[in-house]
Amino acid sequence: MGYLNKKEAKTITYTNPVGGMTRIGDPFVLKSRGNYYMYATSEPNFGFKVWESPNLVDWEEKGMAYVHFDQPKKWATGDFWAPEVVEHNNRFYMTYSARNLEGHLQISIAVSSDPLGPFTDLSTQIIKQEGSYIDGHIFIDDDGTSYLYYVKDCSENIINGKHVSQIFVQQMNNELTELLGEPQFLTEPDANWERPHDEYQWNEGPFVLKHEGIYYLMYSSNYFASHNYSVGYATAPNPFGPYVKAVENPILSKDLSLGISGPGHNSVTVGPDDETLYIVYHTHTIPDAPSGNRQMNIDRLYFEDGKLKVDGPTSTEQKIKVK
Template sequence: MYKSGDTQVTTLLTPLIEQRADPFIYKHTDGYYYFTASVPAYDRIELRRATTIAGLATAETVDAWHKPDTGPYSELVWAPEIHFNQGAWYVYFAAAPSREIKFNLFQHRMYAIRNTSANPLDGEWEFMGQVDSGIDTFCLDATTFTHKGVLYYLWAQKDNAIEGNSNLYIAPMSTPWQLAGEPVMLTKPELDWEIRGFWVNEGPSVLQKNGRIFISYSASATDENYAMGLLWADEDADVMDPASWTKSPQPVLQTCYEHGIYGPGHNSFTYGEDGETVMLVYHARTYTEIEGDPLWNPDRHTFVKPLKWDDQGMPVFGKPSLID
């Protein structure tokens, strides 16, 4: 929404890419945007690239990796993210054991694949194995970021001693597929808007700007209750100290019933073509009449909008339905 003279104009958003949940867009130094997301079949890792964000909508897709038919990572490939860490491409993702191993499908663990080609849509992807957090429980939604020369791993995981489905953890990395230290919990589902349907903190994404480190995350069930929260710390603080982080008591992005955009979440951040504008990437649905389990519904679509900022240098997410 913006004003032109005395006239107020509203720009309603439409999906950039339909039926792609958990979207991740990475802008590389080669001038390309790289996109990956959960596909409705949950059976592979799909990549595409373009020189503009809009171009990702029609870009050719490449299947980088397919799940095996059986084994510990042969079901429900969720929430891949593509990163360029220490001179190579990595995709981090979660996958569950086959039904022959576990009767309960939601037993995900985290994995990584690597590609040393300049263009990750070319060359071979090497399976690097499980990214072991040292806690043998359900885990997913890994991301990485580098701060003061240290590569960090940030993800969601269940702790059987804490009520709920998943909390957010951080740890330094010794390699882009191995942790170097014990995980530290940064946040757990505890606020009213985080525990609707399911007690969940998941889908973290990192943005470093204005002297702060921001971590967005998603909470509650994956229907219209799904919403985004925010943590932040000073850029000079110890990111491994939970006391360094402040948690917003209210969601920063949530369902817009007025314009029919429901359950926004599992976001990432990228930069616009100008190299300055922070772009918010997220998924949402355009209706609420979901048949069956929301996780199997394919109609979570990728949206992208510019992120705004207030006078204190804090991000303003606005509504998921508007460019405002």
């Protein structure tokens, strides 16, 4: 529970995990209209819950933001994963992935006039290429150009006998309903910590930040239900790359001595002071038995000499600056 620190009236405190929710994954936080909204893999059979907070610390479940049964077209059968929401032209656009009627994982765009929803499908299966695709992330650049970063999932992406999840990007139209141009390959597992020789390999959960003209592509690697699920990043001079992975990766990883397992699939939001950045990520609810049962955490994220750094993962009391 967050409370005002009387000695320093400009801070509140928290201890990870935050929010009290379990059995979620892939937490994404949107700051809009003075509040925070969190969307997560939460009802994988039919949709997504949404939570609301005034300060990033105290969260209230607000019901379902998206329900597949309520859509005009029932295009999916399950595996509703990794929702993200951006505010664009006074509307809210959700990206998510689900399994289509043919058995492939595909990305859809849904829209709402309210961050709490309900969201209605706008462009189902926005990616036209064959295969399975997950983890759509919309990045809108300073000039207003929109991009969709996404993952070609390892379930159907077999390279030299290995199942490999790779990250791609394409430009979007201004309405966020179509992709333009050809897919641009960005990253795949190749560093030792990403276990590039395993039968199954992952670069997934892309999230892009821009800082002083440089694009920072954050991603997660390794199996989500393992202790080793971790976050790294790569940098590029433009949204299409080429992206170079940081030598100090991973920047967020397990600390089993603190009961922290599998930190990953992150988003980033700005704090209540409108200045400090926070990384939002999940960890395993039961560290000794990593699974899809996960919980939400937040920690400070910052830039130092061009490098992206995290004050975490933490399990002790932390402070958040407020106005």
